[in-house]
Amino acid sequence: MAKFPITLSRFIIEQQAAHPEATGEFSVLLTQIGLVGKMIAHDLRRAGLNKILGTTGETNIQGEVVKKLDQIANDTFVRVFEHSGLVCVLASEEMEKPLKMVHEGAKYMLLVDPLDGSSNTDVNMPLGAIFSIRRSKLGQRQPVEDELLQRGTEQIAAGYVLYGASTMLVFTVGQGVHGFTLEPSIGEYLLSNENIRIPSKGKVYSVNEGNYHRWPSGTQKYLDSLKVQDKATGRPYSGRYSGCLVADVHRILLGGGIYLYPGENDKPEGKLRLMYEGNPLAMVVEQAGGKATTGTMRILDVEPKALHQRVPLIIGSAEDVSQAEAYIQGRA
Numbered sequence: 001m002a003k004f005p006i007t008l009s010r011f012i013i014e015q016q017a018a019h020p021e022a023t024g025e026f027s028v029l030l031t032q033i034g035l036v037g038k039m040i041a042h043d044l045r046r047a048g049l050n051k052i053l054g055t056t057g058e059t060n061i062q063g064e065v066v067k068k069l070d071q072i073a074n075d076t077f078v079r080v081f082e083h084s085g086l087v088c089v090l091a092s093e094e095m096e097k098p099l100k101m102v103h104e105g106a107k108y109m110l111l112v113d114p115l116d117g118s119s120n121t122d123v124n125m126p127l128g129a130i131f132s133i134r135r136s137k138l139g140q141r142q143p144v145e146d147e148l149l150q151r152g153t154e155q156i157a158a159g160y161v162l163y164g165a166s167t168m169l170v171f172t173v174g175q176g177v178h179g180f181t182l183e184p185s186i187g188e189y190l191l192s193n194e195n196i197r198i199p200s201k202g203k204v205y206s207v208n209e210g211n212y213h214r215w216p217s218g219t220q221k222y223l224d225s226l227k228v229q230d231k232a233t234g235r236p237y238s239g240r241y242s243g244c245l246v247a248d249v250h251r252i253l254l255g256g257g258i259y260l261y262p263g264e265n266d267k268p269e270g271k272l273r274l275m276y277e278g279n280p281l282a283m284v285v286e287q288a289g290g291k292a293t294t295g296t297m298r299i300l301d302v303e304p305k306a307l308h309q310r311v312p313l314i315i316g317s318a319e320d321v322s323q324a325e326a327y328i329q330g331r332a
């Protein structure tokens with residue numbers, strides 16, 4: 001870590017200096033995501049006092065009950081980006097259709113899961129936000145869905161905000177992964193984790209094991225294997241599951257291991273969303289040297305068919321993910 005504080009804005013400006021052709025809009029966009037993070041962190045810190053826990057009484061496009069904080073987090077993204085002139089489209093896990101912005105020339109498309117881990121809202125547990133940025137080649141000259149429905153390899157930046165004991169912003173623009181911690185007393189994100197590298201193998205697995213009996217046998221066998229006593233391979237692994245994908249993947253990004261939300265016998269597509277959760281986290285983890293797969297193919301290569309489509313997600317240390325693939329594909 002640097003000996004003197006490096007703020008998010010300074011870091012972004014320095015990165016941009018290496019690209020003289022850059023107009024600066026992209027840098028402002030990342031700074032604005034940081035601003036959304038600060039605004040939501042501010043709400044979350046006093047959520048239990050301000051009557052914003054619980055549900056709105058509505059159901060979202062995913063068929064899930066909407067929490068008041070889901071709505072607040074989504075509105076915050078909309079508010080910050082609607083008149084910013086920075087993005088031409090905002091697509092969100094909480095909105096059925098992408099929101100088109102009325103700005104000629106804005107060249108970026110922003111995709112967000114505004115509040116990840118919403119089952120944690122009412123119990124003061126970690127939450128997150130996930131984002132990715134794509135470049136729009138067409139503006140709004142054709143239905144935006146068509147342009148959004150490209151593989152994850154088309155993302156030019158991705159990251160997350162983790163609302164944990166501290167608020168952190170972790171992102172990649174395709175040149176490594178960097179983590180910033182919000183210093184609340186001065187309202188600045190300071191570089192705390194430069195060039196994060198995920199260990200090639202870990203000792204932690206993160207999965208909702210309550211679903212064990214719904215999994216195909218390869219997935220079950222993989223999980224069973226993690227509990228075997230074997231000093232040479234570092235097993236048994238420790239189980240850690242918070243119910244917040246961002247928090248669980250963050251732990252693994254820093255310490256190694258594997259997170260799984262696998263396909264189930266009656267639900268082979270799993271639970272998590274490709275465009276808002278799988279792709280952005282896959283870009284982050286790959287940039288840190290890890291792997292992300294459906295069990296049979298690289299997440300970033302999945303051809304999306306629909307904006308809200310689900311995908312099985314197995315992500316983390318490269319060796320652990322390869323081992324899981326071997327079991328799932330019946331090779332182990």
Ligand code: AHM
Nearest residue numbers: 115116117118119208243244245246
């Ligand atoms: P959300 O974005 O609606 O909160 O859903 C995603 C969450 C992940 O954060 C978490 O890993 C998973 O769903 C938890 O699901 P489950 O309760 O089935 O274990």
Ligand code: MG
Nearest residue numbers: 113115116117
């Ligand atoms: Mg989520």
